[in-house]
Amino acid sequence: MPIVGSAPSPARPSADAMWHLALSFVVLALAVPAARAQQVVGDAIPTSLTGQPGDAARGRAIVASRNLGLCLLCHSGPIAEERFQGNLAPSLAGAGSRWSEGQLRLRIVDAMRLNPDTIMPPYYRAGGLRRVARNFEGKTILSAGQVEDVVAYLATLKD
Amino acid sequence: MMRLRIGLCLASVFAASLALAQGGTDKRRSGYQDMGPSLQRMQDDGTSNPGMLFVQLGAEAWAGPAGAANKACADCHGASGATMKGVALRYPAIPEGADTPVDLEGRINLCRTTNQQAAPLPAESRELLALAAFVAHQSRGQPIAPPDDPRLAPFLDRGAAIWALRQGQLNLSCATCHDDNAGKKLAGVTIPEAHPTGYPVYRLEWQTLGSLKRRLRNCLVGIRAESYAYDSMEYVMLELFLMERARGMAFEAPAVRP
Numbered sequence: 539m540p541i542v543g544s545a546p547s548p549a550r551p552s553a554d555a556m557w558h559l560a561l562s563f564v565v566l567a568l569a570v571p572a573a574r575a576q577q578v579v580g581d582a583i584p585t586s587l588t589g590q591p592g593d594a595a596r597g598r599a600i601v602a603s604r605n606l607g608l609c610l611l612c613h614s615g616p617i618a619e620e621r622f623q624g625n626l627a628p629s630l631a632g633a634g635s636r637w638s639e640g641q642l643r644l645r646i647v648d649a650m651r652l653n654p655d656t657i658m659p660p661y662y663r664a665g666g667l668r669r670v671a672r673n674f675e676g677k678t679i680l681s682a683g684q685v686e687d688v689v690a691y692l693a694t695l696k697d
Numbered sequence: 698m699m700r701l702r703i704g705l706c707l708a709s710v711f712a713a714s715l716a717l718a719q720g721g722t723d724k725r726r727s728g729y730q731d732m733g734p735s736l737q738r739m740q741d742d743g744t745s746n747p748g749m750l751f752v753q754l755g756a757e758a759w760a761g762p763a764g765a766a767n768k769a770c771a772d773c774h775g776a777s778g779a780t781m782k783g784v785a786l787r788y789p790a791i792p793e794g795a796d797t798p799v800d801l802e803g804r805i806n807l808c809r810t811t812n813q814q815a816a817p818l819p820a821e822s823r824e825l826l827a828l829a830a831f832v833a834h835q836s837r838g839q840p841i842a843p844p845d846d847p848r849l850a851p852f853l854d855r856g857a858a859i860w861a862l863r864q865g866q867l868n869l870s871c872a873t874c875h876d877d878n879a880g881k882k883l884a885g886v887t888i889p890e891a892h893p894t895g896y897p898v899y900r901l902e903w904q905t906l907g908s909l910k911r912r913l914r915n916c917l918v919g920i921r922a923e924s925y926a927y928d929s930m931e932y933v934m935l936e937l938f939l940m941e942r943a944r945g946m947a948f949e950a951p952a953v954r955p
Binding site for chain 1: 862863864865866867868869873877878881882883884885886917918921922923924
């Protein structure tokens with residue numbers, strides 16, 4: 539199951555955003571069934587969403603893709619054949635040495651849990667979104683398996 | 698490239714528009730300033746700007762009688778279109794006898810339905826874009842000047858709220874890109890400040906002239922949000938907000954954009 543129920547927060551740092559952060563912790567601490575509590579530990583989701591390890595080669599293709607991962611809209615990364623890369627976000631190079639697989643997983647699943655003002659889209663959160671286009675409604679940006687593939691790829695980016 | 702023969706001497710108008718756009722301490726940037734020199738030249742040169750074809754089509758539509766009243770725009774407003782100077786700079790506005798704002802295309806369609814007694818022109822139709830381009834062109838080089846009408850305030854506020862609303866599957870707001878990240882690269886594209894200075898605009902990606910609404914729909918589709926219907930008040934409110942945000946900037950319609 540995708541992570542559900544994070545309230546959307548406004549574009550700017552604000553009281554609302556802090557409220558959102560506080561709320562997500564309260565939800566985690568109080569209301570969350572055992573399954574979700576296992577999912578998020580500190581700033582990470584330590585275990586695979588599918589129970590299986592991802593495939594790094596497939597993950598690379600997702601990250602490079604303009605209509606699947608969309609990562610290079612904002613990030614740059616060591617993917618030389620993609621000439622047009624963004625500069626709204628830090629380079630993905632070295633992500634695998636900065637973060638554990640679990641930390642990477644939570645950042646892909648729902649980066650807002652760590653930074654309520656982040657512009658990074660929530661790749662595996664279904665709830666709390668507004669005015670989603672009909673053809674994407676109720677769907678996550680990536681599937682659980684695709685998230686695992688991306689995590690496996692990012693983990694290889696050691697420098 | 699389509700070549701047009703239009704005997705208009707536009708050079709002085711364009712010089713004025715550039716001076717305004719880049720003037721003094723104003724740090725705002727039109728999308729024009731984010732384009733390469735060859736596109737800027739295409740926009741500046743009346744014979745190579747494909748939008749000028751629509752201005753010419755608009756001049757024909759302006760002169761042609763329509764509807765049950767069998768009247769042309771020219772019958773009420775004069776043949777040259779000079780009475781339209783400055784008009785595009787102050788829309789959206791609340792028309793007489795109404796209490797909600799319309800944009801320039803909405804105003805043109807009001808003349809269609811009430812004064813010409815004709816059917817409204819469909820959104821993005823060639824004739825509506827042509828008439829809008831013809832009217833807008835009369836204001837080229839002049840500073841954007843929204844009306845100081847207190848009745849607009851609630852609409853403006855709602856436009857500002859839509860601007861700041863995170864929406865779509867990507868959970869982004871207009872402000873995320875156009876306030877916080879303007880000038881940066883989204884993949885290969887420089888994010889502009891989103892000033893509505895050039896509409897209707899000839900966009901190379903469209904291979905035709907298009908309205909500001911069409912542009913806003915592109916951004917909504919990009920963030921995987923549901924687009925608003927073409928006739929919805931949301932666009933008028935966003936346009937109000939954008940025009941206010943661009944107050945004083947030089948108007949460039951019909952502009953060219955990549």
